[in-house]
Amino acid sequence: MHTPVGFNPGHVRPESLAAATLAFAFRGDKLLVSSAADAPTLPDFSTSQRLAPGEAIHYLGELDGVACVTIALGDDAPEPAGWRYAGLRSLFFKLPEPLIAIAQRAFQVVEWERTHRYCGRCGTPTRDKDGERAKECPRCGYTAYPRVTPAMMVLVTRGRELLLARSPRFPPGMYSALAGFVEPGETIEDCIRREVREEVGIEVTDIRYFASQSWAFPHSLMIAYNAEYAGGELCPQESEIAEARWFAYDAVPDLPPSISISRRLIAATIERLAKEAV
Numbered sequence: 001m002h003t004p005v006g007f008n009p010g011h012v013r014p015e016s017l018a019a020a021t022l023a024f025a026f027r028g029d030k031l032l033v034s035s036a037a038d039a040p041t042l043p044d045f046s047t048s049q050r051l052a053p054g055e056a057i058h059y060l061g062e063l064d065g066v067a068c069v070t071i072a073l074g075d076d077a078p079e080p081a082g083w084r085y086a087g088l089r090s091l092f093f094k095l096p097e098p099l100i101a102i103a104q105r106a107f108q109v110v111e112w113e114r115t116h117r118y119c120g121r122c123g124t125p126t127r128d129k130d131g132e133r134a135k136e137c138p139r140c141g142y143t144a145y146p147r148v149t150p151a152m153m154v155l156v157t158r159g160r161e162l163l164l165a166r167s168p169r170f171p172p173g174m175y176s177a178l179a180g181f182v183e184p185g186e187t188i189e190d191c192i193r194r195e196v197r198e199e200v201g202i203e204v205t206d207i208r209y210f211a212s213q214s215w216a217f218p219h220s221l222m223i224a225y226n227a228e229y230a231g232g233e234l235c236p237q238e239s240e241i242a243e244a245r246w247f248a249y250d251a252v253p254d255l256p257p258s259i260s261i262s263r264r265l266i267a268a269t270i271e272r273l274a275k276e277a278v
């Protein structure tokens with residue numbers, strides 16, 4: 001996910017919200033949408049507040065001139081007739097892509113709102129800080145920003161072979177590139193070398209940036225790379241990797257869905273290797 005074309009992000013809520021303001025209202029991790037199964041729509045702000053009022057409202061910006069806000073509803077918010085709460089993944093390909101991208105952004109703001117009500121240093125209730133998207137503690141001054149967690153993904157190649165692995169959590173038969181979270185003190189390249197060594201026991205070189213993707217489950221920034229095998233024997237770490245294998249570029253197994261950056265990374269690499277092979 002990325003910032004959609006036509007979206008102008010902002011955090012300062014206008015004095016008044018226009019009637020057409022789009023509301024991204026979340027009960028838990030589920031978004032309030034109309035109950036039409038194939039083409040659900042979002043409520044405008046006043047409809048959303050009438051259906052299921054929420055107090056924690058954050059301004060997100062404008063999409064093609066239409067204001068967007070996100071609202072954290074309580075766990076006991078009602079499900080009004082004609083509306084339902086839907087998981088974001090279930091809305092892929094049903095809501096237009098710009099709205100899915102803003103919904104992921106909105107969810108990360110809601111998640112931050114819910115998990116930063118109290119100061120992490122002294123326990124005092126926090127308040128919204130003027131001028132930026134931040135919570136501040138009125139007692140000790142501690143400031144907390146929305147959390148974004150960097151993670152790396154790397155597709156290792158060995159000549160025309162791709163290293164693909166299965167997490168124990170994957171659906172049967174599906175393989176993907178390796179991934180892991182960046183630790184304090186690491187560059188992303190450090191993280192790639194460490195994770196590849198820990199997860200499959202090999203060394204890599206020629207680390208090259210591919211692309212990045214925001215991923216709201218719950219607040220990751222996935223940064224994807226290619227790398228080339230440099231030595232060692234495959235030795236998967238049992239707790240993290242169910243299986244890891246080298247696959248010929250023209251004989252790969254089931255891959256993650258096309259919305260994920262892993263699929264784009266693998267597809268682009270296969271295309272490059274296919275071109276190099278002719």
Ligand SMILES: [Zn+2]
Pocket residue numbers: 119120121122123124137138139140141142
């Ligand atoms: Zn404090």
